[in-house]
Amino acid sequence: MADKVLMKGNEAIAEAAIIAGCRHYFGYPITPQTEIAAYMAKRMPKIGGCFLQAESEIAAINMVYGVASTGLRVMTSSSSPGISLKGEGLSYLAGADLPSLVVNVQRGGPGLGGIQPSQSDYFQATKAGGHGDFRMLVLAPASVQEMADLTIKGFELADKYRMTSMILADGTMGQMMEPVALDYDVKPMPEKPWATTGTKMEREHNIVNSLFLQPDALEKSNLERYERYKYIEENEVMYEEYMMDDAEICVAAFGIASRVAKNAIVEARKQGIKVGMIRPITLWPFPTKVFEKAAEKAHTFISVELSMGQMLEDVKLATKCKGEYILCSRVGGMIPSPEEVLAAIEKANGGAK
Amino acid sequence: MIYKRITLLCGHYGSGKTNVAVNMAYDLKNQFEKVAIADLDIVNPYFRTKDSAKEFKEKGIELICSDYAGSNVDIPALPQQIYSICDQKDKRVIIDVGGDDRGALALGRIAPSILEENDYEMLFVINCFRPLTRDADSTIEVMREIEYAANMKFTAIVNNSNLGEETKADDVLKSLSYADEISKKTGLPIKCTSVYNILYEDLKDKASDLFPLNLQKKIN
Incomplete structure (x- = not known):
């Protein structure tokens, strides 16, 4: 009856996944993402889907491997410690494409940590999801609407490139409620001739596997995969630029940190400080070229993050360490305030603070 | 508004129960001296009645809630003081129950005493802008699940249909037929339509039984 609905970020992910055609969800509860599982538990039985609470995160990711092998859209969700448990499975998914x-x-x-929001799994998501040479597409939503949008996008990209898409959200994104419009034209799923759907005695067996007995064959599969990654880096980068036209100071922030940073930038602009923001939406592929271009005008880069400078390293790499760099971060479940970000901007501007 | 000694607020997860409960406690305090608000939520570790603890103290409203509420200790726990809700019959109480049937389970613990005393209202908080309660039938399904878990039946409906801070007067007006349909199908009266106070002036001639709300804000 209504065009928009009021949703928690976690619910938006779950509903968007269903809209994208996902009918298999496997997971294990953990705060602050439990609403995804709770939502799936309610919805899946009504639409002929499968919700299964696995006995562990490890079991859940291996169930994902099983369904993915058949070519169907499938997902799991967790929060930081649970993702660590899934690491082995993420690597196997990559190895089996x-x-x-x-x-x-x-x-x-680290460790069991706490239930408040964080972005400190940036390294894990963008560089070390598991063992071996592989990448995941890492999408970082900054609103409940984007939680839904990027879930749809994530499924499409995953199918297109035969790899894992990770939605890297945080506790605030999962828990906050905002109005969302869920009108999507979902593209039909591409053909998956590699899927194990039964030969019907009409074709050769398809084998889904990540074990290679010959090192040269394993090397070849790695090199092919990295050709694909190179193509993705050229073609799938997503970002938002905010007031960057004349920016001499460039804030880098994603997710909840970018929302805080925007408030600070508005305040700083009132003081006449030429500051803008690049908000990576894909953390891998990272918007390297956008930062490189920003470095032509910007003398200082401020990474606003809920981690100890994990993204700052990528900003430095992208800009070839040519500028000045400031880390503005809170960790452990704390969030930087707009005032803290503004102070960092004023410092970059040579201000009193 | 008129209240029984005990007012229970239940509903779908995220329907806005806590916000309504907090505002009803303020309204009740304007009418009676001894008022308590009880947080029986065993589902949600984040958004709690306790977030308004400071205001309750200033207004002289007793807050009954688990020591763990809002403490980041993520375990479902009930406050031992819940027995005072039934035992101290001279106080008026608003009870904020957790969402869905899972949250209503906690109510089963004190339901027999409440039923025996029989001076209560059990209010079903509805919001047509929540994805799983967008039409009357799916909302009634949630309602039946809650009644089954709580071992109690609803006595009235609170139409709290909203889109958060983006709610317009038109959204509230659109929700009236939804609430009416639920009322007709279940035989339950509509106790009130709760609206953000900024919309109250716009709506007061267009809808009956409006209950103006102040938005509860989380302040750390």
Whole structure:
């Protein structure tokens, strides 16, 4: 009856996944993403889907491997410690070139950490999801609407490139409620001639596997995969630029940090400070060229993040360490305030603070 | 508004129960001296009645809630003081129950005493802008699940249909037929339509039984 609905970020992910055609969800509850599982538990039985609470995160990711092998859209979700448990499975999915959607609604770490929001799984998501040479597409939503949008996009990209898409959200994104419009034209799923759907005695067996007995064959599969990654880096980068036209100071922030940073930038602009923001939406592929271009005008880069400078390293790499760099971060479940970000901007501007 | 000694607020997860409960406690305090608000939520570790603890203290409203509420200790726990809700019959109480049937389970613990005393209202908080309660039938399904878990039947409906801070007067007006349909199908009266106070002036001639709300804000 209504065009927009009021949703929690976690619910938006779950509903968007269903809209994208996902009918298999496997997971294990953990705060702050439990609403994804709860929502799936309610919805899946009504639409002929499968919701299964696995005995562990490890079991859940291996169930994802199983369904992905058949070519169907499948997902799991967890929060930081649970994603660590899934690490082995993420590597196996990559080794077998299987598409899947994995959601990480991050909480404070390391260890069991706490239930408040964090972005400290940036390294894990963008560089070390598991053992071996592989990448995941990492999508970072900054609103409940984007939680839904990027879930749809994540499934499409996963199928297109036969790899895992990870939604890297945080506790605030998962828990906050905002109005959302869920009108999508979902593209039909591409053909998956590699899927194990039964030969009907009409074709050769398809084998889904990540074990290679011959090192040269394993090397070849790695090199082919990295050709694909190169193509993705050229073609799938997503970002938002905010007031960057004349920016001499460039804030880098994603997710909840970018929302805080925007408030600070508006305040700083009132003082006449030429500051803008690049908000990576894909953390891998990272918007390297956009930062490189920003470095032509910007003298200082401020990474606003809920981690100890994990993204700052990528900003430095992208800009070849040519500028000045400031880390503005809170960790452990704390969020930087607009005032803290503004102070960092004023410092970059040579201000009193 | 008129209240029984105990007012229970239940509903779908995210329907806005806590916000309505907090505002009803303020309204009740304007009418009676001894007022308590009880947080029985065992589902949601984040958005709690306790977030308004400071205001309750200032207004002299007793807050009954688990020590763990809002503490990041993520375990479902009930406050031992819940027994005072039934035992101290001289106080008026608003009870904020957790969402869905899972949240209503906690109510089963004190339901027999409440039923025996029989001076209560059990209000079903509805919001047609929540994805799983967009039409009357799916909302009634949630309602039946809650009644089954709580071992109690609803006595009235609170139409709290809203889109958060983006709610317009038109959205509220559109929700009236939804609430009416649920009322007709279940035989339950509509106790009130709760609206953000900024919309109250716009709506007061267009809808009956409006209950103006102040938005509860989380302040750390």
